[in-house]
Amino acid sequence: MKNHEPDKPWDLTRFPTIQPPAGSRPHADAGDATCFLGAEDRLRAPKLDEAVATIKNWFRAMSLNVLAFGTGCGAIELRPLATSRFDMSRFGITGAPTPRQSNVFIISGYLATKTLKRVIRCYEQMPNPKWVVALGSCTINGGMYWDSYNTIKVLDLYMPVDVYISGCMPRPEALIAGFSYLMDEIKAGRANGWHHYLENLDWYRENQKQVITDWDLPDYNW
Amino acid sequence: MDLASRIGWTLLSFFVALNYGFVINGIIRKVMARIQGRFGPPVWQPYIDLGKMAFQRNSISHGIMFWLGPVFRAVGGVGLYLLMPVVMGDPRLYAFTDMGDLLLMMYFMFFGSLGMALGAGEGGHPHSPIGISRGLSQMTAYELPFILAVVALVAQTRSFDVTAIMAAQQGGVLHWNLFANPLSSIAAFIALLGMNMYAPFNIVGAPTEIPVGPMTEYHNAYISFMMVGRSAFAIAKTVLFMNLFLGGAHSVIEAVVKIFAIYFWTVFVGAVFMRFRAEQSVRFFLRWPAALGVAGLALSLWR
Numbered sequence: 001m002k003n004h005e006p007d008k009p010w011d012l013t014r015f016p017t018i019q020p021p022a023g024s025r026p027h028a029d030a031g032d033a034t035c036f037l038g039a040e041d042r043l044r045a046p047k048l049d050e051a052v053a054t055i056k057n058w059f060r061a062m063s064l065n066v067l068a069f070g071t072g073c074g075a076i077e078l079r080p081l082a083t084s085r086f087d088m089s090r091f092g093i094t095g096a097p098t099p100r101q102s103n104v105f106i107i108s109g110y111l112a113t114k115t116l117k118r119v120i121r122c123y124e125q126m127p128n129p130k131w132v133v134a135l136g137s138c139t140i141n142g143g144m145y146w147d148s149y150n151t152i153k154v155l156d157l158y159m160p161v162d163v164y165i166s167g168c169m170p171r172p173e174a175l176i177a178g179f180s181y182l183m184d185e186i187k188a189g190r191a192n193g194w195h196h197y198l199e200n201l202d203w204y205r206e207n208q209k210q211v212i213t214d215w216d217l218p219d220y221n222w
Numbered sequence: 223m224d225l226a227s228r229i230g231w232t233l234l235s236f237f238v239a240l241n242y243g244f245v246i247n248g249i250i251r252k253v254m255a256r257i258q259g260r261f262g263p264p265v266w267q268p269y270i271d272l273g274k275m276a277f278q279r280n281s282i283s284h285g286i287m288f289w290l291g292p293v294f295r296a297v298g299g300v301g302l303y304l305l306m307p308v309v310m311g312d313p314r315l316y317a318f319t320d321m322g323d324l325l326l327m328m329y330f331m332f333f334g335s336l337g338m339a340l341g342a343g344e345g346g347h348p349h350s351p352i353g354i355s356r357g358l359s360q361m362t363a364y365e366l367p368f369i370l371a372v373v374a375l376v377a378q379t380r381s382f383d384v385t386a387i388m389a390a391q392q393g394g395v396l397h398w399n400l401f402a403n404p405l406s407s408i409a410a411f412i413a414l415l416g417m418n419m420y421a422p423f424n425i426v427g428a429p430t431e432i433p434v435g436p437m438t439e440y441h442n443a444y445i446s447f448m449m450v451g452r453s454a455f456a457i458a459k460t461v462l463f464m465n466l467f468l469g470g471a472h473s474v475i476e477a478v479v480k481i482f483a484i485y486f487w488t489v490f491v492g493a494v495f496m497r498f499r500a501e502q503s504v505r506f507f508l509r510w511p512a513a514l515g516v517a518g519l520a521l522s523l524w525r
């Protein structure tokens with residue numbers, strides 16, 4: 001694995017690269033048929049499958065369930081988002097109390113390493129496909145916690161992030177904009193962070209184990 | 223009517239009832255949102271949710287009973303619906319009324335919750351048994367006023383047959399059991415609040431308290447199946463109340479309006495009340511509604 005430098009979050013070489021098989025198109029529904037890694041041909045999609053995937057993605061995008069898990073200060077912005085002033089249910093976004101019933105995880109700010117362990121556990125318990133929205137500068141480059149001894153700085157080293165919303169802290173309007181971007185990405189079949197996570201589980205695990213010293217999670221928990 | 227066309231009509235009416243249940247769910251979400259000063263999701267949101275849940279992957283199962291829980295629940299709803307005459311005098315909408323009486327119907331009403339309790343118990347999450355114990359104790363409590371009310375109606379008409387009870391209410395609005403036996407009706411309609419589990423009796427799901435109670439480990443396909451079962455059950459239960467207390471319906475339009483009115487009685491009560499604690503809810507049902515049920519029974523025996 002590549003050691004990351006927290007001061008250079010723009011350095012994209014920190015990501016592992018996946019090579020899709022020659023002649024195949026990336027496909028939103030790729031991981032659905034199989035539970036886990038190994039089936040090479042699942043990236044190859046005939047026309048009908050693609051049409052079905054488009055319909056499925058439309059349904060998924062129009063009904064997002066956000067896991068009730070607040071980290072950092074940004075969680076305070078989720079209340080106005082859910083209540084009468086901004087009302088996210090207009091877009092079919094509702095809260096879900098358990099990881100099993102949710103498909104969007106909002107990381108709403110700085111993440112202590114202690115919390116990261118729980119976040120990973122919850123993220124892996126969510127059924128696929130699932131998406132991560134990262135809120136605030138703390139998740140992008142550490143923000144004002146950049147020199148803290150127990151928070152992580154770059155979130156996408158530990159879990160795949162589909163949408164970043166910048167700001168300290170972002171207002172609910174920004175969140176709504178982020179959500180509508182996420183919906184467009186899902187409908188277009190481009191929000192494949194969960195698939196990326198499955199493909200590169202080892203890489204993510206290694207990074208996670210570097211910061212979580214008291215590692216006692218099972219190898220995977222879904 | 224021969225069996226094939228009977229089955230065909232029953233399937234058709236069940237399909238329509240199911241969709242009506244979904245539309246009602248959408249309207250409920252909209253109404254609740256408007257009461258809270260929000261716009262709320264579109265009315266067709268339950269359909270989108272259903273589709274989405276069917277298209278998400280299922281990650282786990284906890285065993286055979288975990289699978290069967292939602293099935294039992296759906297069977298309770300479907301079984302109840304199949305025994306129910308929906309529109310009076312229209313044999314096409316009588317389903318299989320002649321094959322079961324009120325006792326079987328009441329069995330079906332409680333069968334679903336019991337199956338669900340077994341299934342959810344296998345999920346293993348600590349919130350599940352808490353929700354189940356709350357749900358079953360509340361069920362035992364609201365069953366008392368409801369059964370007392372039903373027994374009063376049976377004593378009044380001297381029949382366990384729903385069609386006989388409906389026939390006894392014909393000839394004007396004042397012949398409905400709602401007015402002919404008001405005490406029992408009030409007891410039963412309060413019991414309906416507990417059955418539909420809106421506030422103040424939403425102690426089973428109890429959002430933010432024991433997040434979703436028995437359903438904690440259920441997800442996606444399980445929930446989409448449960449949504450179907452729940453809409454069927456909600457409509458079937460409401461049709462039973464319509465037949466028992468509101469004189470049944472003479473046309474589909476009348477049935478639609480009455481079902482809407484009965485169902486939204488619980489929704490509007492739910493919109494303005496806070497949640498009871500578990501023991502408050504049980505005590506509530508065992509006091510005034512039960513007393514009303516006994517009084518209604520005495521009234522119908524005395525006449």
Ligand code: SF4
Nearest residue numbers: 073109110136138169
């Ligand atoms: S980005 Fe700002 S508001 Fe958000 S968690 Fe960090 S410090 Fe708090």
